[in-house]
Amino acid sequence: MTGPAQAVQTAPFVAHLTDFVDEMRRRGMVVGPSALIDAARAVEVLDLLDRTSLREGLATTLLDDHLHRPAFDRLFDLWFPAAPGARTADDELPRTDDGEIDVPAARDMLAQMLADPTAEADGRLGAMVAQIVEELGRYDSARGQAYSAYQALSAIDPQTLIARIAAAMAGGDPTDLGAGTDPVTRRAAREKANQVRAAVERETQRRMAERNGRERVGEYAVPTLPEHINFLSAGAKQQAELRRTIDPLARLLASRLEVRRRRAHRGAVDVRQTLRASMSTGGVPIELKHRKPRPGRPELIVICDVSGSVAGFSQFTLNLVYALRQQFSKVRVFAFVDTVDEVTEMFDPSTGDKAGFGVDAKAAMHEMITTARIVTRDGHSDYSHMLRGFVENYADSLTHRGALLILGDARNNYHDPNVEILRDLVERVRHSYWLNPEAGRDWGTGDSAADVYGEVIDMFECRNAQQLGKVIADLLPV
Known part of the structure; x- marks a missing residue:
């Protein structure tokens, strides 16, 4: 059968x-x-x-x-879990005379096993990790027995484990911390320790999924996709993941913008090609032929809030915009906290040792914050003072063929929003947009002037890279 x-x-x-x-x-x-x-x-x-x-x-x-x-x-x-239930092991964790787990001895035993390349293949390492979670990660909760990866990892102390692994890999006793100090061995030991960390997290996750169900565990155990990470709550590790999405996102957006630009512009009628094509219809020019379009590239002016609350969002967006700089004839960048200043040259890739977008934007942002004239008052966001300063010093940068892009949460610390100045700026350009990293439901709450500014300029919610990419793809001028 x-x-x-x-x-x-x-x-x-x-x-x-x-x-x-x-x-x-x-x-x-x-x-x-x-x-x-x-x-x-x-x-x-x-x-x-x-x-x-x-x-x-x-x-x-x-x-x-x-x-x-x-x-x-x-x-x-x-x-697709490894197996249901608890796992057994031939090598039990060492214990003290009173029956408790001997953590230092167990750490040395684990280090010796990690130095053995066959331990993972024959299942010994996985079995020992399961014991560590069972013995060191188990605790009693209000709902019964539970397991904590943090508790298990704190007990074995991965940082201390690295030295033990390096010593064992060098062929010595794990307690001989003078062995295995060369950089290559230490790097290999660090990778082994990271593998143990991941294995402990997987085993803990497996056991908790058996108890609570995979759907519930998945709510907190499965990491957020990089394009869904919230700009305002991203930590250092998540910001690094965000930066890795810039180049592929920029390439996708660049191709879309180029297609839109070519479709939006039709060249002049090509008389010669039109007459030639009309020969097949008895000399009647039924179909007009056009010359290959040569669309112009618009100018882009970016004004970004780099105060602490939205600095991560501004940095990512500036990276993305400058990765698309070839789609524009000119890109000028202005930054502010309470005072606006031009910082274009600090992000110019042609300046050699300067950071440049997509290369080391973090260094460029640090240079901008420490050298640019963006804080002259109390150091809190002041969109009102920024708008006045921009009109006084940089209003001539806005032209009828350009686009204005403002980045910020519009939290004005209860200052006068100066809406009429923003209205004047919007009227000077062909396109104007405001990208706000806060959720739309929070606009106009507290010290937010987003609802007021939103009556003058098109404001869009951009809380993550996916929303940002969609907004830029749909809105940037062609």
Whole structure:
């Protein structure tokens, strides 16, 4: 029996795979029907007991963005766990005379195992990680027994573990901290310690998913996709992930803008080509032929709030805008906290050792904050004073063929918003937009003047890279 029997056996797995793909889509990953079919075909030839092969096979067929791999891996561990229940091990964790886990001895034992290249392949390392979670990560909660990766990792202390691993890799005793101090060994030991950290997190996640369900655990265990990270709440690690999305996003937007520009501009009628084409219709010019369009590139003026509350958003947006600088004839950048100053040259890639967008924007932002004249009052955002200063010093930078882009949360610290000045700036340019990193529901609350400014200029919510990319793709002038 091969046909019907095999179909009955594989149907539950296909349904499980389909549910897994639906969860990927729900979290924002784009997985088309053809990708799902390819994944199902790959599963037919993969060893389902080899989780590494299954993981890589599904990642190859289902993912089209490598930046989504961390989220995919966490989802995979939830939907395709190693095994249910507790895991047994031949090597028990060492204990003290009173029966407690001997943490220093256990750390040395783990370091010795990590230095052994066969420990992972034969399952010993995975079994020991499971013991660490069971013995050191378990605690009693209001709902019963639970597990904490933080508690387990705090006990084994990964930083101390690195020195032990390096000593063991150098062929010495893990307690001999004088061994394995060369940079290559230390780097390898650090990678091993990171592997242990990830393994402990996976094992804890697996056990909690058995208790609470994978959907509930997935709410906090699966990382947010880079393009969905909130600008205003992103930490240092998340900001680094955001910066990696700039180049691919810029390339996509550049191609879209170029297509829009060419479609929006038609060249002059080419009389010679039109007459030549009319020969097939008896000399009647039914279809007009046009010369190849040569669309002009608009100028772009960017005014960005770089105060602490929105500095991350402004930095990312400036990176993206300057990555698109070839789409414009000129890009000028002005920054402010309570006073506006031009900072274009600080982000010019042609200045050699200067940072430049997409290269080391963090250094450029630091130079701007420390050297530019952007704080002359109390150091709090003051859009009113900024607008007055811009009109007085830089109003001639705005032209009828240019575009104005303002970046900021419009939190004006209860100053007069000076709406009439903003109205004058908007009337000087062909296009004007305001990108606000706050949620639209918060506009006009507290010291926010977003609702007032929004009556004069088109204001758009841009809380993450996905929203920002869509806004820029739809709005930037062609």
